[in-house]
Amino acid sequence: MIRLSGLGLALVAVAACTPAAPPETHLDAPFERLQSGYDFLTPETQALQDDTFSNPGYLWVDRGAELFNTSDADAPSCASCHTTGLAGVAASYPAIDSDSGQLLNLEGRINTCRERHQHLPALDYESDALRALSAYIANQSHGLPLSVDISGAAATHYANGRDYFFTRRGQLNLSCHQCHDQNAGKRLRGDTISQGHGNGFPAYRLEWQTLGSLQRRIFDCDTGVRAEPLPLGSQTYIDLELYLSARANGLAMESPAIRR
Amino acid sequence: MTSDLSFPERRTLIRLGAASMIVSAIPLTALADPADLTSAQRRLFGDREIKQGRVTLKLPAIAENGYSVPLSVDVDSPMTESDHVRQIAIFSPRNPIAEIVRFELGPRAGRASVSTRIRLGGTQTVQAVAELSDGSLWSGAAKTVVTLAACVVL
């Protein structure tokens, strides 16, 4: 008992030293502290993510840099407009496109740019080129806090995404909320359930044996609860992406992260 | 390299549902016959004696996914023209193919120290066998517990 109360005091002391996060960042997520998926990895996998040479996600970042700087046929390169790079931009996505009023995630923004400014066809989700470009652009926000805007036209998308997060679905009849809010930090077979943040995506998942988008991760979550997944890039999934990002606002971007 | 993902249709998922919950992410579907390891070693090294020692194999105690496990192997050798490591082979007793990888070295390698990332079809003790320039064979081993992921989508 004495030991237990000592431990309790120590925990209180640690908690007292941790600066309180601004209230907006947590929204209705029940966490005392936002924890990246990184915190739930083994030290070996963390070391792989931290090694900017051998982290295989950088194969796509490198390729993305090439594509960003290359002109295609008569189309100008991305770099010919974005002359100073795109540092910090990915941290604010999904965001409302002011021209169309649509909510776009990073992949959607890249494809909109291609069609609108480069007159090139949109790239398929999970194509090598779209993963490379999105990883390269996301990596330019590495270490910066997620900071999506949910005001104005984004508010209804946020509400729709939040709704999806809290709705039970699939043969297992589970909502995102039940695993990633109510049971985060607990063990599920060999895994520790994460808080369900997307700050590392596009990420290299060991299970995929490749780099993939947050959309693919959400698709897999739906499949995991034996629900009918939606197509990658569907409006509801992008709305959910906005809810997830807003829920993780303040957490540092890690793309290309390594995830299980 | 293009990605060729075919996402499952709903009906396929429902059929797979129960089965995949149990079978889960064992990345390699078959298990190697233990005799396969012996025959793989015999194919590379004949019937020569394999002594224990001089080879240090490192694997994490727990691998959180069998698809990618960091491995490093070091052989105690001066790596000179007259005394060096010729080759190192890594063997699994549980993968469908016992030989995982074979490294060719020589005096120009300077140091007999190699690392890579491997696949393991389950918890097992992996073996490394080094052949030195005098023809002697040495081995080292390391055990890894391969854990299963919570939610698996094949």
Add this chain to the structure above:
Amino acid sequence: MASIRLSVPATAKRGDVIELKALIQHPMESGYRRGSRGEAIPRNIITRFECRYDGETVFAADFHPGIAADPFLTFHTRATRSGPVLFRWTDQHGESWQETAMLTVT
């Protein structure tokens, strides 16, 4: 087109042992997996890696399906003279990818 990353020191003293690292984008499809409709996914792997430096193969490897996707290697060589260090990967169909890095030996 496979993306390749090499780590080779720019300079080294003659006789020093240097660390070389190489990473290549490749699925290393094992041939043991099935697609979502139960169809077998055929094996597609890199089977051979070679590193040539100063007129000789200084390190090589035979890969089998037990090597993880996007194969990664760390190995060593003794710095002998200035020149290119060539890394070459060859797959089961004979297609190969290569990249070189320049090493200056002082």
